[in-house]
Structures are given as structure tokens and as C-alpha cells.
Amino acid sequence: MTKDWKSRLANVWSGATQMLGQWFSVSDEQVAEILAKVRAQLPTTEALLIGKPQAGKSSLVRGLTGVSAAIVGQGFRPHTQHTERYAYPSGDLPLLIFTDTVGLGDVNQDTKAIIQELAKNLQPENRRAKIIILTVKINDFATESLREIVKELRSQYANIPCLLVVTCLHEVYPPGTDNHPAYPPDFETVKRAFTAILEQFTGLCERAVLVDFTLEEDGYNPVFYGLEALRDALAELLPEAEARAIYQLLDEGASEKLGNLYRDVGRRYILAFAIMAAGLAAVPLPFTTMPVLTALQVSLVGLLGKLYGQVLTPSQAGGIVSAIAGGFLAQAIGRELVKFIPGLGSALAASWAAAYTWALGEGACIYFGDLMGGKKPDPEKIKAAMRAAFQEAQERFKKLK
Ligand SMILES: Nc1nc2c(ncn2[C@@H]2O[C@H](COP(=O)(O)OP(=O)(O)OP(=O)(O)O)[C@@H](O)[C@H]2O)c(=O)[nH]1
Numbered sequence: 486m487t488k489d490w491k492s493r494l495a496n497v498w499s500g501a502t503q504m505l506g507q508w509f510s511v512s513d514e515q516v517a518e519i520l521a522k523v524r525a526q527l528p529t530t531e532a533l534l535i536g537k538p539q540a541g542k543s544s545l546v547r548g549l550t551g552v553s554a555a556i557v558g559q560g561f562r563p564h565t566q567h568t569e570r571y572a573y574p575s576g577d578l579p580l581l582i583f584t585d586t587v588g589l590g591d592v593n594q595d596t597k598a599i600i601q602e603l604a605k606n607l608q609p610e611n612r613r614a615k616i617i618i619l620t621v622k623i624n625d626f627a628t629e630s631l632r633e634i635v636k637e638l639r640s641q642y643a644n645i646p647c648l649l650v651v652t653c654l655h656e657v658y659p660p661g662t663d664n665h666p667a668y669p670p671d672f673e674t675v676k677r678a679f680t681a682i683l684e685q686f687t688g689l690c691e692r693a694v695l696v697d698f699t700l701e702e703d704g705y706n707p708v709f710y711g712l713e714a715l716r717d718a719l720a721e722l723l724p725e726a727e728a729r730a731i732y733q734l735l736d737e738g739a740s741e742k743l744g745n746l747y748r749d750v751g752r753r754y755i756l757a758f759a760i761m762a763a764g765l766a767a768v769p770l771p772f773t774t775m776p777v778l779t780a781l782q783v784s785l786v787g788l789l790g791k792l793y794g795q796v797l798t799p800s801q802a803g804g805i806v807s808a809i810a811g812g813f814l815a816q817a818i819g820r821e822l823v824k825f826i827p828g829l830g831s832a833l834a835a836s837w838a839a840a841y842t843w844a845l846g847e848g849a850c851i852y853f854g855d856l857m858g859g860k861k862p863d864p865e866k867i868k869a870a871m872r873a874a875f876q877e878a879q880e881r882f883k884k885l886k
């Protein structure tokens with residue numbers, strides 16, 4: 486009896502490890518195909534950033550993604566005359582797409598051409614949630630051409646919401662103020678300027694928020710003052726799924742400051758992928774979850790590799806996924822075996838998929854970090870780090886359903 490039970494378990498086990506082999510060996514075409522399907526289901530937000538030069542558009546991208554606009558979505562789309570597009574975390578699997586207006590001067594430039602190009606980005610050719618984010622400095626009242634652009638866009642696309650983000654608050658703080666007050670700031674100077682700007686944009690925006698997104702070296706605390714208000718305003722204007730994704734992306738755990746620049750940026754990407762993994766585990770797809778998860782992770786590892794200066798094809802990335810995940814996974818699933826094997830148990834729990842993706846990303850960062858430092862990656866060190874990351878992440882992602 487016991488023997489029988491044991492041999493059955495052994496069979497299940499060997500079946501599972503065989504399946505593991507299959508899951509990890511996805512061809513480049515399969516990865517591309519799966520990612521295309523996943524992409525179509527992602528709660529992606531397209532944010533159209535409109536504002537004068539130096540108004541703080543790129544800083545908004547940094548606040549929302551934790552990475553600079555220069556790093557977000559490198560090479561996502563060729564430059565056009567007036568707009569540039571960035572995708573986060575990647576062009577393959579974007580959760581946020583920013584369209585940045587460039588060259589929107591104070592002087593009445595070719596406003597018509599700019600409007601035309603912006604309007605192209607708002608066309609409903611996909612089911613992505615869209616929002617216009619209008620960025621204005623708190624001490625800038627020369628906003629005629631901005632208003633003209635917004636008015637025109639809104640008359641063409643009445644159902645796309647517009648959020649007014651008023652930046653650079655500390656520039657109008659009373660003299661002698663060397664840090665932010667509790668949010669929202671109730672300085673008379675700020676209130677007066679804000680009211681004046683609101684008046685200018687009456688009827689053009691659904692909501693307005695005050696922010697001050699400084700640089701670390703400016704010495705202001707917090708660096709992203711008003712980020713929660715911005716998040717809440719965005720969430721309120723977006724459909725539910727997209728709003729939830731933004732909340733998760735700005736989860737306080739991820740914005741902790743980290744010493745290591747690569748790891749810090751890497752974790753931003755890992756978080757985004759963990760969130761996608763959770764979403765996919767929860768949403769029934771027309772195919773089993775595990776290959777999708779693998780494709781997602783192959784894509785994540787490819788992206789992290791790029792960050793560390795390694796260009797990888799999907800199959801090379803897949804090789805790394807299986808190399809660093811293999812041993813870890815066999816251990817981690819020991820307990821959850823039944824749940825884990827498609828057909829035997831329920832779909833992967835969302836928090837499990839997220840935690841596993843997170844741990845894998847952490848492992849990959851160590852792997853690439855070692856390579857970059859000219860060291861041979863140490864499998865034991867990677868496995869130990871993944872175990873720790875997995876446990877911590879499971880706790881953290883418990884609330885993802
Ligand atoms: N104090 C403060 N500085 C800001 C804020 N937003 C942006 N800045 C600073 O203003 C400068 C321009 O900000 P960016 O975010 O690059 O502005 P931008 O609109 O992307 O500028 P262009 O890309 O040149 O059009 C940078 O030095 C930022 O650090 C803000 O809210 N508060």
C-alpha cells in the first residue's frame with residue numbers, strides 16, 4: 486500500500502520534472518506568439534504627456550516607473566517629429582506607454598502639426614486605456630498654446646480623460662522653507678498659484694494634482710512629493726484593471742531605496758513582470774498558465790540581461806531561466822506539487838506566480854551581476870537568494886488575487 490503510494494508519487498514527480506523540461510524549452514517563435522497573446526490581454530495604460538519643455542514630463546515617468554525616461558522602453562518606436570514613445574517595462578509587454586511631446590515651445594509653433602501627431606496617438610486602434618497628462622509648472626502662466634492643444638484634442642476625443650499635474654511646487658514656497666510640508670502643502674503662495682492655474686484650465690481637465698518630483702541630490706524629502714495623490718488621481722480616471730496595475734506598480738515595497746543601481750532598476754522591471762504573472766495566473770487564458778509564465782520570464786530575463794549589457798535571444802534567455810530556476814523550482818514545488826501540475830490541480834495561485842517570477846528575476850540579477858563583474862555565477866548563491874526572495878515575495882504578493 487505504502488509502496489504503491491510512493492511509486493505513484495514518484496511517477497508524478499518524474500512526470501513533473503519532465504514537464505519542467507518542456508516548459509523551459511520554448512522556441513523563439515513560441516515565445517513571440519505567447520507574448521503577443523499576453524500583450525493583447527494586459528491592462529495597459531497609454532499616457533499622453535503634454536507640457537512645455539522642462540515642465541517635468543520626464544520626471545513624471547521617473548516617478549511612475551522608478552526608472553528614467555531614457556531607460557524606459559529603449560528603442561520602442563523610431564523618433565517622430567514631435568512625439569516620442571516609451572514603454573514600461575518593455576515594448577513586448579507594456580503596462581505603461583508614455584507618449585512624450587517634444588519641442589512644444591512657448592512661442593506659437595506649428596501647433597496644428599503637433600495636435601495632428603498627438604491625435605494619432607489617441608486613436609482607438611487598440612483597447613488600451615488612454616489618458617492625457619498635462620504638465621504645468623506652478624509658476625508658469627503662459628499656457629495659451631497648451632490650452633489650445635488640449636481643447637482641440639478633447640473636442641476630438643471627448644471620452645479620454647485629462648489630468649492636470651502641477652509641478653515644481655517648492656519654487657513658490659515661502660523664503661526659508663527648506664523641505665516639503667505635510668501633503669498637500671497649505672502655503673498661501675502655492676494655493677494662490679494653483680487656483681490661478683485651475684482657472685486657466687477650467688473645463689479642460691477632470692482632475693488636478695500638485696506634485697514636486699525632485700532629484701535625490703536636491704535634498705527634498707520625499708523625493709516624489711505628491712506621488713500618492715498622482716497615483717490616486719490616475720486610478721480614479723482609469724478603468725479598474727488599469728487602475729489596479731498602477732497601484733501595484735507603485736507598491737511601497739518597491740520604492741525603497743536600494744544601494745545598487747542595477748538591482749534597483751532591475752527590481753522595477755521584476756515587479757512589473759511579477760504583477761503580470763499574477764494577472765495571468767488569475768485570468769484563465771486559452772492555454773495553460775505555465776508556458777505563459779515561462780514566456781514571461783524569458784522576456785524578463787532578456788530585459789534584465791539588456792540592463793546588464795548582455796543581448797540575448799529568447800532561447801538564450803530560456804537557457805538561463807532553466808539554469809537558474811531548475812533546482813530552485815524542484816524544491817519550491819515539492820509542497821505544492823498537486824496544485825502546480827496543470828490538469829491535476831487548480832491554476833497557479835496568483836501570489837505564487839508573482840513570487841516565483843520575482844525570485845527568478847532576483848536570481849537573474851545576481852547571475853548577470855556576477856557575469857558583469859567577471860565572476861563565474863555561483864549556482865548555490867543564486868539558489869539561496871531565490872529561496873529568500875521567494876519567501877519574502879510570497880508574503881508580499883499575498884494580497885494579489
Ligand atoms: N523641483 C522640481 N523640479 C522638477 C519637477 N519636475 C521636474 N523638475 C526638474 O525640472 C527639470 C526638467 O524636468 P523634466 O522632467 O526633464 O522635464 P521635461 O518636461 O521632460 O523636459 P523636456 O524633456 O526638456 O521637455 C529637471 O531638472 C527636473 O529635475 C518638480 O516637480 N519639482
Ligand SMILES: [Mg+2]
Pocket residue numbers: 542543544554585
Ligand atoms: Mg523630457
